[in-house]
Each structure stands twice: as C-alpha cells, then as structure tokens.
Amino acid sequence: MRVPARLLPLTAATAASALLTGCFSSVGTEEAGSEGKRIRVAHMLPPRSGLSPLSDDAFKLSRWSTAETLVKLNAVGDAQPALATEWEQSGKSWTFTIRDGVTFHDGTKLTGEAVVNSLTVAATASPKPRILDGVELTAKADGNTVTVTTGTEDPLVPQRLSSPQLSILAAKAYKGKTVNPVGAGTGPFELTKVNGTSSASLDRYDGYWGGKAKAPGIDVKFVPDGTARAAALRTGEADIVEAIPVSQAAVLDQDLITEVPMPRTNTLYLNTEKGVFKDVSLRAAAREAIDAKSIVEGVYEGRADVAEGLLGPALPWAAELRSTVKRAAAGKPSGQTITIGTYSDRAELPEVAATLQQQLQKAGFKVKLDVREYANIESDALAGEFDAFILSRATVLDSGDPAAYLYSDFGSDGSFNLSQFADKTVDAALDKASETATGDARRKAVIEAEAAVLGTDAAVPMLHERVIQGDAAGVVDAAHDPRERELVTADTYVK
Template sequence: MKKQAWRVLFFATPVHRDQGAHMARIRLAGGIALLAVTASACGLGNDDRPSGAGDGGGHLVYAEHLPPVAAWALESNDAFTLTRAGCLEPLVQSELDGSLSEKLATSWEQVEPTAWEFQLREDVQFQDGTPMDADAVVGALTHVLEAKTPARSFNAEVISGVEAVDESTIRIETKQPDVLLAYRMASPNTGILAPKAYEGEQIDIEGTCTGPFEVVEENSQQSLTLERNETYWGGTPALATAEIRFIVDGEVRATQLQAGEVDIAPYLPVAHLTQLEGNDDLAVTTTEQPRTTAMMLNNSRPPFDDPLVRQAIQRAIDTQAIADSIYEGVMSPAIGPFAPDQPWAPQDVSPVSPDLDEARRLLDEAGVDPSALSFQLMAYVSRPEFPDVAAVIQDQLGQLGIEVKIRSGDAATFEPEWLAGDYDAALLSRGYLLDVGDPAGYLAADYTCAGSYNVAHYCDEETDTQVNQALQNENQGARYETYRSLAQKLQSEAVNVFLVHESGVVGATTSVENFEQHPLNFYVFTKDLDVS
C-alpha cells in the first residue's frame, strides 16, 4: 500500500512522532498550516454507503463534534457547524495563513472611520433559486444583529446598522472606528442565508444556503444529509453526496474512524494516537491551533473575586503534569492566553511553576483556610480529556485541603450558567482567533466589562480602555504590544488558570482527497473535497 502523502505550506514545520509514519505535528509560527491529503493506492471502503450520482461523484461521512443546540440560529455556534457542512458562506473567507480573501464579497473598504462598504459577488443564487443581492444580505446580517443572544463577533455593541447602497453594495456602520471589521465578516456568525430562512419560528437551512453543498434532510441531533449544489457559483463540487453525523463522544469518533464508518473525524482523544497511527488506512495529524484550554474562574463572586485566592489556585496546579499525563505531550503547558510562538505573545515567559508553599502563603494572606474552601468545577464531555483534567486538578488542589466537586455534562447545558455568572469554575477550550482573526476580538468578547463572552465576569476599566484603543489602531505592531501587555496582566492576576495551548488531532481515511484542516476548523466540505 502506498503511504499517505502530506504537503505542508506557508509557515508550517513538520515534526514527526516516532510511533507512526502517518502522523505529522505542525507548529504554527505566527501563521497557519495547510494540510492537503493526496489519494493513496488503497483505503477503507463501505459498500453499504451510497456511491454518489451517476457521474461518478463520491460519498463522504464526517463526524461532527458539535451538534446543533440553537435551532441553527446563526448568532450561535450552530453557524460554525453549518459552515463546515459547506452550506453557509460569509462575505469574507479566512485563509489558512490568517489572511482574508473574497467569498460572497469581492472587495471591501473602510470608507469612513465608522463605515465600511462591501461589494457583493454578482450572479450568486441561494439554493432555492432566489438572488443573493444587497437586500438579502442586509436582511441576513440585521437578523443576527437583532438576536437576543448576540454573536461574539457581530453584535449591537459594535455595529450600528447595515444598509444597502445599491443592488450589489452594502454599508456597515460601526459605533466606533473598527479596523478589524473585515475579519468580523469572515466569522461563520455572519454567514448569509436566503430570506426564506427567516420566515418561520426557527431558521430553515434546507435550500437557503449559497455553498457547494445543500442540506436535504436533517435527522434531529443525529445527522445531516448533503447533496452537491449543481449550480454553485464556485464550480461543480467533486462529491455528489455526504453525511454529517453528530458524535459528541471523542471515543466514539475514534472508534468509528477506525472501523471505516466515517471518513474524517476531528478532535480525537490523544490516548488513541498510537493505535490510530498504526493503522495504514488512516492519516492522523496533530496541528497546533490558536486555542487555549483554561480553568475559568468566576471573578464576580467568592472565592474567586479575591485575586489572592485565584493566584493561590494557579500556584497549586501543575500544568506541565497535565500536559504530560493527560495530553501525552501533544499539548504544551500554557504561559497565558496566547501560545508563545504567536507574534503578540509575551516573550521569554515560562508557565507558572507549581509551589504549594506559596499557594498556602497566598491563602493565608487572603485570610482563607484552605480546608474550608470548596467549589464546583464543570467539565464538558465533548472534549474527551476534560473529565481527566478535572480529576487531576481535584487531586492537586486536594493536596492543599481544597475540595473540588466535579460536574460533567454538555457544553450547551453549561454555557447559559457561565454567561449568567451562576457557576464557580469551568474547563473551557477557547480559540483566540475564532470570532475575529485578531486577538482584539477575543479580548473584547472575553475580558471587557460588557464583553459578549465574558465567562470570567472580569471587569477592569484600564483593560477596557486598552482593548478599545487596539480596535481603533491601524498600527499592527502597536496592537500586538497591547495584546502582549494584556496577556501578562491576565496571567499575573490569575484571572483564569490557563492550562495548555492546544493541538487539534484529526484523522481521515486515506481515500480522502483534498481535505484541508483549517486551524480554526471553519471549513470541511469544500468544493474540492473528494474520496477515491
């Protein structure tokens, strides 16, 4: 059997693990890596699956780790799932090197300090045959803007309004100068659906997208059935049909990949790496991502409203041990919110060293008896390692006499409690380029007083001022210096306990062609995705 071939472009440097020929680890040095899968001489097959249309188009099954939880409301994370499905498209595309390119818009310009204009791609039709014109785009974006639960990247705190200039031009007004608006328009939350999608009580995704694939059937919380969009503006898609299976459990995703029941599976448990690497029918790749796992601390109520208590917790947790034991060295201990190889990360900084004596001293200074300290730690199961991480934290803090009660469940169930401030602590995997392709978006959403995703419920006037100034600063170097300073502040104040900088483990059968692993996991079902 011919082995899997990988091409690494842009800023990526491959580092191969000893255990397997099909495993590559990609380090992102301030850029994004592109992994392009080429066909092998043989691969897994499933004769029971449809082979596609009569023109020879194939069929592919993808294991999606996030099922829809908000009836496809585009202000929610459901938009990201719908974008990966090749259905929903935004105006701007986030490329694999972090740059922006044309999607449903062909150009954009900041015409005034608080106004941008976007020129729309002509002759694009929604899958129901209606035209994608300025009125349709304005309607779609206004629907998101008026959502009760705002999108992190595009909301009324940032955007004043959207209007049509002419049939193919829209104008977006911002409340203050925002040099990053084009990055906001690459977020899946700003994807465009046909007017028909918004007519019912919930979003209708069948026939209302512009992408290379159309949703033709939804089996609630189980799967989506896709067919190629024969009239796609970007050309005819290679695949004829596809299925997306919603599989929250990482162990199940790994098992189905090994059995050949799915063709692509993301966020695989690191505990399965050796076994997966030994399978010649699979290509398994680990890519460092702009994403950090943290133990979020509710700064708005005791005991974590006291920075001394937060710092004590931080000093009692051994992040190197977590990286080595739970993540088997695939992930690295965190130095703060940003990975050290990012151009805006603090330089020459090491992870916090565990020191139980110092932790006891800090608690004593705070007037807190560790044996009287008890809190609940939430760990959601769609991240397969989180229950084990929680158990390690429970043990490490137990050495101080602190009681940690673990609560496992679904992220969708936990999130309303986080946002309402009705929790103590929670494990959270958060991408710092996910909402806006610049850290200012993450900092504004997560660490300003009125931030739309301020799970920590952290509020500091100076931080607000610095973030707002960064959003208006066209000087990239100056913005990066601000991010560096804020990262050091968040770490030194132990606003949260940043645990590990993440790597995403994704597996694909060697029959998969032209699969490009996007570091932000925006796109899967592209026009060129295929199976041999």
C-alpha cells in the first residue's frame, strides 16, 4: 500500500522557487539562439573535490559528456569501444588501440602518452580511485597503442577502464597539486567555468570526434535541497533535474518523471572494529530489529524495493543465484547507546534514520542520530567515528561489475570500508570473485562473496532505490542511466 503523497505547502514551494530564480541564466560563451537552447541541469550533490576525476566528482564529468574513458559499457555491462577502438589480453597485460582523430578541448591531440599520463596519475594517487582498490596498474605507450599491466591477471581490466574516475584528460589538467578538468576533456561538451560548489558551465565542442552535439551548451546548478530541485522542474527553472525526492514525485506531472530500478542499495553499515557492534550477536539483533518494508512504504512511498541482499533488481541474475545465508543468533540489547550517522543530501535518508531510531530503540538500544551534509560527514564515517552509518550506495557504479564495490566496502584494505571490517574468509571470497573470468562463473562467485559478507552482519541492506529523474516537456533524448554515468549526451537537446 502506498502512503498518500505529502503535499508541498505553498510557502515551501514559493521559497524553493525563489532559491532557483535566475540561477540558470546562460553563463557560457554561447547563448541560446537559432541553434537551440542551452540545457539547464539541477544536480543534487555539489562537487566535493573541485571536480577532480579521481573522486566521485568524476561522475558529474561523465554525466555532462565532457570527460571520456578508453572503454564504455553497454546496457548489460559488457565493454564497448570509446577512446580505445579495440583491445586484447596477454596474461597480465592488455593492449589497447587508441582512436585516431581525437583532440582534447585545449586543441592538443589524444596520444598514447596522454593516456598513459592520465592512467598513471590515477594509479599512483593517494587514495586511489575505488576502481583500483587492490589493483597494481601500470601503463606504457607505444605509438597509438597503450599496454596496461596489472600485478596479477585481471579479467576485469576493460570494465575498470570504463570508470569515469579513469577519464583521459589533457596534460594541462595535471599541472598542479590537484587535477583540473576545465578545458581538458575530449567529449562533445567543454567544461568552461566552475563556480565552486554552486554552478558550472559547458559549451559545445565543435571538434568532437563523435559528431557535433545538438545543444549549444549546458548550465549546471548544484541544488542539495530536494524540495528546491522538484520546484525547479515544476516552475520551469530547470530542464533536467536529477534525484527527485520521493516525497515530491507524487505531486509532479507524472509525464515529466521517469522511474527506473537502479543498482543502488540503502544499507546500514555497522562498525565491527569498536563499540557496541563489535559483538556479532548485537549486529544480528540490529538486523532483526529493522523492518525494511515499513521504510519502503512509509519513507519511499513504495518507490523502492525491499532488499534481499546487497545487490538488487537492477541485476536480475543476483536473485536467481542467491540462496539462504547462515547468520549468527541475535543477542538481546540491554540499553546500549549507539550513534547512527547519515547525510541530508539525499532527502530520504534523514527520515530513514529517524525510522531506524524508533525500530532499534524498540529492540532495546538507545539511539542518537548525527545528520550532516555528505561533504561534512564522510571523513568521520570512513574513520569509524559512528557505531552505524546509513549510506545510499551504488553497487556497480565504477565498473559495471559488483566485485569492485564489494572489495571496496568489505575488503580488509578496501578504501570505502565504513564497517571497519576485516575477515579472512570474506577476503578469500572477494579475491575469488575478482579473479574469475567474466560470465556466469564470475556472477556465481560474486553472490558467494555477497553471502560471506551478509553472514557477518557487517552491513544490513534495507532497500534498493530507483532513479527518479525529471525532464521538462521540451527535453529530447536525455539519458536515463541506472549506473548514473550518462545524463546529457550529444543527442540531448531542448525544443
């Protein structure tokens, strides 16, 4: 049963609209005119690392079609040509042929050396991009070919190189302590201006190797407030709006929103290293106390799916391969105090936290909440400052393959190990999944690794989210990408 939609009070709608008034005026060098309108985009999360491709900001660069990778993925996650036209494997090495006739936005040519430069910066960064967790990678150029070598034989190299965090940028991007993507990509749109965490502008790059984009440019506004983003669609202030909150979706014109199951799981990570949840029986007690169905119906208004595991309906093979997981018996909480952290950038999460607080307190815990913007809470979460943390986590975002996500989050040396988790059995299962060739055998190994993680109750998957994207009536061919890699493409335009 769907909970009745919560209507937006007039005063809130007025205030949200006021936040956006004038913020989408064209600020690029090419104004709307006879060639069409600039596309106005309202994003949820502001940049957290100056749009460095080595961070999650890389996915903004990808969604704006300004930075590109050697490889891209098709709908089922298979590797397809992009800046590389073909590749072949020989043991631990993969040789990629670089596409001819490609120029960066600063006019310099795409070469093997430029590719090696970008990959080397990523491979030697500290911390490394998630997609390279546990991977030793070196690259060497020979004319128009690049040979990528890993420390051990890795069947997933092409999929790894599809990650936006391994985008190929011009040499100018790397002159300094940070990576600056302005004017350094190869895509159909050139990033021309970034205004901190408030806005960005892109202009069409007419020298694009794949053909001229249909829109003259993109004007981006970062709008963390979900009510304001929904108001931007309703009032016509934005053409494309990402992450419409479920509380707002029901009150919008349903013809303007698209809802797609996505590989994103809302998970409660439990701190296994210290505090209350070092005790596996109390982790099991927390897991048994959680009523995910009530969260889906009450908070998400039915626009989500109850989780049976870490991997959801966007990967249908997961449910087909999954079997019953053996778990520890639940202990009985006796008033232990726990602190749960989460962030306000995703509008539903504070409400999820409040619901969990009630459920866990009913089970016998005392629960405190710490809710901040993501940029202000991530470092504490990674440092293990909370007993538990609620995260909306993309499970195949980087490579199209969930093994990398599982390793990053649950490997002993994973770079996104919110549970502070280390388990030799889980590590062995993760290693097996990572080493198995792509196909049915790898999918089976991935599900075995998922079962190993779930058996420890280091994380409690609650629900799988759906993409709720808003496209104004005049928008043509905006991407609706479950992996959140594409949004505005060369074919997107506004009538």
